[in-house]
Amino acid sequence: xxxxxxxxxxxxxxxxxxxxxxxxxxxxxxxxxxxxxxxxxxxxxxxxxxxxxxxxxxxxxxxxxxxxxxxxxxxxxxxxxxxxxxxxxxxxxxxxxxxxxxxxxxxxxxxxxxxxxxxxxxxxxxxxxxxxxxxxxxxxxxxxxxxxxxxxxxxxxxxxxxxxxxxxxxxxxxxxxxxxxxxxxxxxxxxxxxxxxxxxxxxxxxxxxxxxxxxxxxxxxxxxxxxxxxxxxxxxxxxxxxxxxxxxxxxxxxxxxxxxxxxxxxxxxxxxxxxxxxxxxxxxxxxxxx
Amino acid sequence: xxxxxxxxxxxxxxxxxxxxxxxxxxxxxxxxxxxxxxxxxxxxxxxxxxxxxxxxxxxxxxxxxxxxxxxxxxxxxxxxxxxxxxxxxxxxxxxxxxxxxxxxxxxxxxxxxxxxxxxxxxxxxxxxxxxxxxxxxxxxxxxxxxxxxxxxxxxxxxxxxxxxxxxxxxxxxxxxxxxxxxxxxxxxxxxxxxxxxxxxxxxxxxxxxxxxxxxxxxxxxxxxxxxxxxxxx
Numbered sequence: 001x002x003x004x005x006x007x008x009x010x011x012x013x014x015x016x017x018x019x020x021x022x023x024x025x026x027x028x029x030x031x032x033x034x035x036x037x038x039x040x041x042x043x044x045x046x047x048x049x050x051x052x053x054x055x056x057x058x059x060x061x062x063x064x065x066x067x068x069x070x071x072x073x074x075x076x077x078x079x080x081x082x083x084x085x086x087x088x089x090x091x092x093x094x095x096x097x098x099x100x101x102x103x104x105x106x107x108x109x110x111x112x113x114x115x116x117x118x119x120x121x122x123x124x125x126x127x128x129x130x131x132x133x134x135x136x137x138x139x140x141x142x143x144x145x146x147x148x149x150x151x152x153x154x155x156x157x158x159x160x161x162x163x164x165x166x167x168x169x170x171x172x173x174x175x176x177x178x179x180x181x182x183x184x185x186x187x188x189x190x191x192x193x194x195x196x197x198x199x200x201x202x203x204x205x206x207x208x209x210x211x212x213x214x215x216x217x218x219x220x221x222x223x224x225x226x227x228x229x230x231x232x233x234x235x236x237x238x239x240x241x242x243x244x245x246x247x248x249x250x251x252x253x254x255x256x257x258x259x260x261x262x263x264x265x266x267x268x269x270x271x272x273x274x275x276x277x278x279x280x281x282x283x284x285x286x287x288x289x290x
Numbered sequence: 291x292x293x294x295x296x297x298x299x300x301x302x303x304x305x306x307x308x309x310x311x312x313x314x315x316x317x318x319x320x321x322x323x324x325x326x327x328x329x330x331x332x333x334x335x336x337x338x339x340x341x342x343x344x345x346x347x348x349x350x351x352x353x354x355x356x357x358x359x360x361x362x363x364x365x366x367x368x369x370x371x372x373x374x375x376x377x378x379x380x381x382x383x384x385x386x387x388x389x390x391x392x393x394x395x396x397x398x399x400x401x402x403x404x405x406x407x408x409x410x411x412x413x414x415x416x417x418x419x420x421x422x423x424x425x426x427x428x429x430x431x432x433x434x435x436x437x438x439x440x441x442x443x444x445x446x447x448x449x450x451x452x453x454x455x456x457x458x459x460x461x462x463x464x465x466x467x468x469x470x471x472x473x474x475x476x477x478x479x480x481x482x483x484x485x486x487x488x489x490x491x492x493x494x495x496x497x498x499x500x501x502x503x504x505x506x507x508x509x510x511x512x513x514x515x516x517x518x519x520x521x522x523x
Contacts, residue, residue: 165385166392169378176376178340181364181393181440 002133015247021224042199075196
């Protein structure tokens with residue numbers, strides 16, 4: 001029982017990170033139909049920038065803030081200089097651009113930073129908390145709390161602000177959004193910026209537990225993508241549930257089967273979802289009448 | 291108010307508007323009738339700026355607007371009720387209406403909201419329902435209400451009667467007439483030529499991307515070719 005609890009906690013922790021990556025996918029996909037495979041690089045940039053700013057002597061909170069701002073800038077630049085000039089190209093072509101951007105960002109990170117693994121000090125120490133026979137890292141709780149706050153803020157934004165409604169409107173019907181005067185290009189700008197910021201925060205939160213290096217983004221993007229597919233692409237709730245589920249399945253697989261098959265679990269899930277239920281768990285149920 | 295001169299537009303290499311010229315004067319209801327595929331919706335999209343034009347000029351109150359992006363044209367005072375209603379299905383009726391005022395976010399939208407609810411009492415009762423769950427007629431009223439929230443000076447209506455029950459079509463025509471009497475200028479695209487000609491001041495007939503006939507609505511209604519092709523008489 002204590003063992004199960006232990007696995008569940010580590011699963012939830014990495015699941016929360018997958019959920020944040022999946023939310024990034026969802027935001028950009030809803031606003032623009034693009035699957036942004038550079039999403040993982042946002043996570044990497046958040047962690048790596050913080051590490052290098054902190055090493056340069058900048059106080060940790062400020063380093064984190066700078067990392068979020070820098071990553072947001074990169075997200076905006078990705079849209080403005082790589083996606084936007086190709087406007088009108090097919091979604092597949094745009095997805096290829098994001099894969100190119102992901103390779104490019106990894107290359108630049110290798111040069112600007114380095115090829116080693118780095119860590120950050122945990123926010124509330126490294127002494128595990130004992131709970132029901134399981135040992136929980138305080139940083140795990142920070143990750144879970146951080147993810148919960150981001151999800152809550154996003155929900156408030158969508159439910160309570162007109163800009164949030166405009167994002168939903170753009171996702172639901174781009175033509176109609178343009179006809180009521182929404183500058184949909186700005187909405188896509190905004191979605192890239194927010195996705196990048198969320199990615200950066202995820203990177204900062206997870207680095208004390210999972211370490212970071214220039215190439216952590218690839219696997220995170222694939223796991224996050226699996227989470228978004230499992231939840232039903234386009235559904236923010238699905239992204240969160242999908243992320244937590246994938247994290248749990250991975251942890252249980254690592255604990256009870258073998259940790260070498262851990263990564264395979266996520267990809268097996270993608271295959272099963274694509275074959276058996278392509279709409280995912282929370283895929284859009286149409287309530288439209290024409 | 292609106293003048294379109296020699297506008298051409300194409301999808302890829304296929305030109306669908308071959309030099310369309312028309313004008314709409316303030317306070318008029320002008321209708322554009324024509325068969326499916328004549329280019330009516332393309333022209334409406336071109337006026338709103340969501341379909342690029344390959345030549346010609348579009349002027350609004352004398353200003354050339356053909357190079358301005360769609361969202362600026364809404365701010366100038368051109369609102370469109372698109373074909374097929376195109377309401378924001380996951381959002382509530384109220385949110386659809388509030389978003390209609392997006393182009394003038396800084397101003398108070400309450401008076402406009404009250405006006406729209408008075409114009410369409412059926413919407414007032416269902417403000418919290420998701421727009422996707424409304425009937426076709428309700429969605430059409432919502433689409434018009436949403437466009438009115440922008441306080442337009444020119445309203446473009448694309449096939450508003452499509453798929454509506456006959457008594458709803460009558461209601462709709464009454465609303466359009468009331469809007470005109472309230473000093474709104476209207477460009478109405480219709481396949482239901484009989485209904486459109488009944489309320490319009492002037493009319494244009496669009497055939498395969500060209501204006502083939504234009505004049506006062508009564509004259510167009512009396513034209514032998516129009517009677518045969520569009521009125522089935």
